[in-house]
Amino acid sequence: MSNALAHMRAGFADPVHGAQQTFRALLGAMAEPGRLQMLHDAATDGLTPADCEMRPPMGVALAATLLTLLDADTPAYLAGALGNDEARAWLRFHTGARDAPAAVGMTVALARDVDEALWRALDLGTDEAPQSGATLIVEVDALSERPLAGAVALKLRGAGIETSRDLAVGGLPADFWRWREALQSELPRGVDLILVCDAQVAAIPRSTRIESEA
Amino acid sequence: MTKDDQDTPQQQARRHWLAVLAHAPRELLERHAAGLADDVFTRLRAPEIGLTMVRARIGNQGDRFNVGDATVTRCVVRHRAADGRLTAGIGYVLGRDEARAEWIAQIDALLQQPARHDALMREVIAPLAAETARRHAAAAALTASSRVSFDTLASETTP
Numbered sequence: 001m002s003n004a005l006a007h008m009r010a011g012f013a014d015p016v017h018g019a020q021q022t023f024r025a026l027l028g029a030m031a032e033p034g035r036l037q038m039l040h041d042a043a044t045d046g047l048t049p050a051d052c053e054m055r056p057p058m059g060v061a062l063a064a065t066l067l068t069l070l071d072a073d074t075p076a077y078l079a080g081a082l083g084n085d086e087a088r089a090w091l092r093f094h095t096g097a098r099d100a101p102a103a104v105g106m107t108v109a110l111a112r113d114v115d116e117a118l119w120r121a122l123d124l125g126t127d128e129a130p131q132s133g134a135t136l137i138v139e140v141d142a143l144s145e146r147p148l149a150g151a152v153a154l155k156l157r158g159a160g161i162e163t164s165r166d167l168a169v170g171g172l173p174a175d176f177w178r179w180r181e182a183l184q185s186e187l188p189r190g191v192d193l194i195l196v197c198d199a200q201v202a203a204i205p206r207s208t209r210i211e212s213e214a
Numbered sequence: 215m216t217k218d219d220q221d222t223p224q225q226q227a228r229r230h231w232l233a234v235l236a237h238a239p240r241e242l243l244e245r246h247a248a249g250l251a252d253d254v255f256t257r258l259r260a261p262e263i264g265l266t267m268v269r270a271r272i273g274n275q276g277d278r279f280n281v282g283d284a285t286v287t288r289c290v291v292r293h294r295a296a297d298g299r300l301t302a303g304i305g306y307v308l309g310r311d312e313a314r315a316e317w318i319a320q321i322d323a324l325l326q327q328p329a330r331h332d333a334l335m336r337e338v339i340a341p342l343a344a345e346t347a348r349r350h351a352a353a354a355a356l357t358a359s360s361r362v363s364f365d366t367l368a369s370e371t372t373p
Contacts, residue, residue: 005258005290005302005304006292006300006301006302007300008258008290008292008302010256010258011258011259015260015262054256093258093259094259
């Protein structure tokens with residue numbers, strides 16, 4: 001334990017402001033689905049120390065998002081390659097959150113680790129309590145409001161979008177958006193999606209319709 | 215609530231010095247911490263103030279009950295020795311004194327460095343332990359002077 005602590009990676013330089021700034025960005029991302037939110041410097045400060053041994057065991061935006069959303073009452077399930085002891089110990093130390101045994105509530109994964117089994121395991125909530133539906137946080141390879149080579153172009157419509165909004169997402173499995181589309185008719189049950197990449201965050205809540213992909 | 219039986223000697227030793235540091239008076243701790251100015255520490259967890267629930271048993275037996283909340287300040291720092299060895303020190307103190315928690319964390323980190331351990335035990339922990347023992351003895355002596363013994367004759371019916 002003491003040895004693990006000696007090699008513990010850094011968290012927010014200023015936990016209060018880091019979490020507040022990140023929360024503001026996440027709030028903006030949820031309110032305007034598909035719009036990219038750049039994380040504030042106050043949030044990324046401390047998460048990118050010069051000393052490589054101090055860097056968090058995941059990307060900056062993913063680290064900031066988890067440090068902001070998790071606490072002792074909010075466990076998260078770390079799927080695939082993220083589910084290693086170092087990442088678990090890091091989250092436990094900085095947030096006090098225990099890791100959930102399965103993908104029922106908050107679920108975190110790297111883009112390449114999202115598979116159909118994970119999607120099927122996600123809790124959609126019930127018609128009486130849709131708020132208990134899962135939140136899926138995925139670290140993707142590329143995220144842009146303009147078309148990108150090698151990225152899937154999405155056209156989003158729904159609450160928070162005036163007409164339509166374009167979002168290009170790279171690195172997810174080919175069937176990812178088909179699995180997401182299958183849930184659209186289940187509203188208000190569903191899964192809220194948070195996509196992170198570098199220091200950027202975008203959200204696709206369950207109310208957003210994905211109309212076309214090229 | 216100690217679990218001395220299951221712990222390694224290192225854990226018991228560390229528990230001892232952390233207890234000594236947590237009970238040490240502020241002025242003495244400050245003087246010893248000032249001597250560490252040459253050492254560089256990284257804050258893993260900046261000093262933060264929180265609440266903890268203190269629980270107890272009446273007469274040290276029976277069911278546990280909640281005595282009340284107590285303010286606790288905690289801090290974690292990391293120290294890298296000249297030979298590259300990393301140690302993490304933790305400091306927990308009752309109350310809202312952030313500097314005290316950080317000094318304790320720093321001394322704890324250094325105490326885990328083999329190169330510094332013996333000197334620090336001799337120069338910091340031993341005097342602090344002696345000072346705490348002296349204060350406890352003085353308080354005990356003060357109380358003992360007004361001690362009343364309730365001696366009663368045992369009833370014949372109860373063995």
